[in-house]
Amino acid sequence: MEIKQNIKIAVDAIVFGYDKEGLKVLLISPKYGKFKDFWALPGGFVKDNETLIKAVKRELKEETGVKTNYLEQLYTFGDLDRDPRMRVVSVAYFGLVNPKHSVLKADTDAKDAKWFGIDNLPKLAYDHNDILTVALSRLQSKLQYQPIGFDLLNKSFPFSDLETLYQTILQKNIDRRNFRKKILSFGFLEETGEKLSIGSGRPAKLFRFNKKKYKELEEAGIQFEIN
Amino acid sequence: MEIKQNIKIAVDAIVFGYDKEGLKVLLISPKYGKFKDFWALPGGFVKDNETLIKAVKRELKEETGVKTNYLEQLYTFGDLDRDPRMRVVSVAYFGLVNPKHSVLKADTDAKDAKWFGIDNLPKLAYDHNDILTVALSRLQSKLQYQPIGFDLLNKSFPFSDLETLYQTILQKNIDRRNFRKKILSFGFLEETGEKLSIGSGRPAKLFRFNKKKYKELEEAGIQFEIN
DNA sequence: ACAAAAGTGTTTTACATACACCCATGG
DNA sequence: CCATGGGTGTATGTAAAACACTTTTGT
Structure with missing residues (x-):
């Protein structure tokens, strides 16, 4: 043929x-x-x-x-x-x-x-x-x-980086409090224990994305979604 | 080359x-x-x-x-x-x-x-x-x-057909009242005025999907979504 | 009159949204 | 002590979920 x-x-x-x-x-x-x-x-x-x-x-x-x-x-x-x-x-x-x-x-x-x-x-x-x-x-x-934003950030990052990422890419403003509350409520972010200080301002806690934890939660039926 | x-x-x-x-x-x-x-x-x-x-x-x-x-x-x-x-x-x-x-x-x-x-x-x-x-x-x-279910049905159909389609394909039960309420609230279905009677039971109103209307609503920012 | 399918409304619950002040640090 | 960015809680609105009886027809 x-x-x-x-x-x-x-x-x-x-x-x-x-x-x-x-x-x-x-x-x-x-x-x-x-x-x-x-x-x-x-x-x-x-x-x-x-x-x-x-x-x-x-x-x-x-x-x-x-x-x-x-x-x-x-x-x-x-x-x-x-x-x-x-x-x-x-x-x-x-x-x-x-x-x-x-x-x-x-x-x-x-x-x-x-x-x-x-x-x-x-x-x-x-x-x-x-x-x-x-x-x-x-x-x-x-x-x-899908929690793909973390692939664009450093392994450990302050919450504000994540906020800014979403705002930049989706081109809209996000309420900091609601955003943080929601993301944290999923339970796949963990604090590294470290803090990051850039110039003035209160130092920020650093977080890391726990991929294994996310996979478990996904299996268990949680639905990642950010509007 | x-x-x-x-x-x-x-x-x-x-x-x-x-x-x-x-x-x-x-x-x-x-x-x-x-x-x-x-x-x-x-x-x-x-x-x-x-x-x-x-x-x-x-x-x-x-x-x-x-x-x-x-x-x-x-x-x-x-x-x-x-x-x-x-x-x-x-x-x-x-x-x-x-x-x-x-x-x-x-x-x-x-x-x-x-x-x-x-x-x-x-x-x-x-x-x-x-x-x-x-x-x-x-x-x-x-x-x-996306309202693609209508492409699988007849031009005009009773509401129960749509219900059954969703239940069959998604393999889960749907609350008839909530489903109907939600679909109708979008506003892209219109009654044909006709009724369909199959054997015994109350005859069903027939509906049709108004694609043009849907496009308009989509432009206007409505979000089709069924869970 | 009864079996079968269509039609319909209200209450409860959960989540999204809106919103403003205090905290820790550097200069 | 002031400027800068980080961290937090509550009240309100809105949509999803749960739930059962009445209506219209055929037999």
Whole structure:
């Protein structure tokens, strides 16, 4: 059985990072080709003997040096004219990382990798703007019904970091008291016992996310949800 | 630029139907090949000049004669050994249809198409069991935050049909009064003015789903949700 | 008149929302 | 002692959950 088909399959990674400057995406700059003045999502063609997820992880590693905390399949983009050179169907993956914990590979593979603030994006190649839009809306909705925010923060963090993260990404204000009350009531955060003092102001207790505890609670039927 | 890659890309359709016997899936029976004693999801290879969604619709039409009310991308399956003949990455689509409104194409294309009750499935080829599992859980969760149930029912229906549908698919009991109160409070159902009488018992008012109204309400910010 | 399914309202409970002052530290 | 950010409790509103009897038809 021989099938005539001339379509290539690729993967792309939309990796979000977060720090005090806000939400960022990881992009690379192709050094040549039609899109050399544009930036692009890390990604590339899938090898014959590797799974999709392995392909994204490999490309991410090769092109940016980054290893994500969290990675899931986002959506598959298959329009005819995505890439002017040939027909490419791309399976996009959506990842989260703490930028501080990952050093960007400098200028290898004829590509630069760089973080861009989400409100300060350069021109993007191909249909990568569309992909990013889908990814962003996935991030926003997922943040509300899965505890993925912690993958963007340090292992231990003051409560205010979490608040600010939610406010930044969801672009709305949150009542500090109600937010804290709700998050703590789930029971998957634990105090590290340490405190963090930044300049003036009362030092903040540090918390850490207990993933094992969360899994247990999830099994037991609790429903994570933040509005 | 020449890429060496020997992976084929296919699409599969998981189409759910619903009638008084319960929830069903549409399957086809390959008449030859390794899996001739198994059933499979409708699907096939994508053509070089067609989009993914067009490919699914075409395959569905060719293999089963069915046109869905609702169709969305589900997930992309790319494991190495999905198909023993070659490496195939398949983009799965998830559809809904009212079986009464679609006549199955009989025995064409060397394939039979048939509805199977979800609790009475035959042996499935490839990784189609996995795909079905993912689809089913998507159906269940989607039913709770999007008004897709109406795509499975007749244009006009008694309220009890909707109740039974939710109970069947979500596999739990629903309080009739609360359910009706909630659904009606959204304001996207309208009475047709007709009544339906089945054997004994009080005749039921018929309702229809006003899609335009729903879109308006959605714009205005209402949130569909059923627990 | 009785069996069968449709239709309907009220009370209770839980959770979301709104809201303002004190505390601990650095300068 | 003042500026800065951290920490906390209560009252109110709103929606979910629990719950049982009446109505209309066919037989």
